[in-house]
Amino acid sequence: MKKLITTLVLVVSAAVTYVQAESSNIATLRDNTALNEQKKTTAIPKVINSDIKQKRSYPMQPPIIPHTTRNYEVTLNSNKCMSCHSRQRTEESQAPMVSVTHYMDREGNFLAEISPRRYFCNQCHVNQFDTKPEVENTFVDMHTQTKQNAKAK
Ligand code: HEC
Ligand code: HEC
Structure with a gap:
């Protein structure tokens, strides 16, 4: 019986410590919202569907998709x-062909398929x-950087 009581006391004090930690300044997924409150939800942002290509931040960047892709399945049997975007389909779709790198294996051989x-x-x-x-970003691309460096001289 004594053992049981000791265990209970330990469990309760651990729970109290946990709740205290929750309400202090430790970063939590609930953003320090009190336990008895419902956190305000933010709206789910819309996907940009402008069909306008976006700038690439560096030459090797995979371009961002300028259209929605909801329900576009990529599975074992089909690739929407x-x-x-395949070579054979671009005339009909007027989509840009996946670049030639997408048809290369890691030895640099060209394949017939993706x-x-x-x-x-x-x-x-x-x-x-x-x-x-969500997070501040101070990325400066190489082009801007070299211009800034030239000015600083
Ligand atoms: C119905 C045809 C169609 C399908 C399916 C499609 N795309 Fe596209 N995609 C286009 C067209 C057309 C463009 C050219 C810009 C535009 O009109 O939106 C494009 C543009 C792009 C670009 C921009 C290329 C660049 O140079 O900036 C990327 C990346 C892309 N698509 C990726 C995808 C991915 C990934 C999928 C599958 C999840 C997909 N697309 C499915 C038609 C399609
Ligand atoms: C491992 C990463 C990776 C995967 C997977 C990938 N891409 Fe790309 N993609 C890139 C990169 C990086 C570039 C830009 C450099 C280049 O062309 O290789 C690119 C370029 C493109 C472009 C622009 C081509 C151009 O010449 O402007 C299109 C369109 C595209 N990808 C579509 C696709 C589609 C559709 C798939 C799936 C079948 C796909 N990519 C899979 C990394 C990837």
Whole structure:
């Protein structure tokens, strides 16, 4: 019986410490919202569907997708993206062809079909949401940087 009481006391005090930690300044997923309150939810941002290409921040950047991709499946049997972006389909779809790198294996050989390394498009290409960045970003691209350096001299 004594053992049981000691265990209970320990469990309760651990729970109290946990709740105290929750209400202090430790970053939590609930953003320090009190336990008995419902956190205000933010609206889900819209996907930008302008069909306008966005600037690439550096030459090797996978371009951002300028259209919605909802329900575009990429599975073992079909690749919706390639139904517009493959070499054979671009005339009909007027979509830009996936670049030639997408038909290369890692030894640099050209393949007839999309390389398995490039099959899962969303691994690299993403939609752009109409929203502010969550985290401040001070990225400066090389072009701007070299101009700034030249001015500083
Ligand atoms: C119905 C045809 C169609 C499908 C399906 C499609 N696209 Fe596109 N995509 C286009 C067209 C057309 C453009 C040219 C810009 C525009 O009109 O939106 C484009 C543009 C792009 C670009 C921009 C290229 C650049 O140079 O900036 C990327 C990246 C892209 N698509 C990726 C994808 C991915 C990934 C998928 C699958 C999830 C996909 N697309 C499915 C038609 C399609
Ligand atoms: C491993 C990353 C990766 C994957 C997977 C990938 N891409 Fe790309 N994609 C890139 C990069 C990087 C570029 C820009 C450099 C280049 O062309 O290789 C690019 C360029 C493109 C372009 C622009 C071509 C041009 O010449 O302007 C299109 C369109 C595109 N990808 C579509 C797709 C589609 C559709 C898929 C899926 C079938 C796909 N990509 C899979 C990384 C990827």
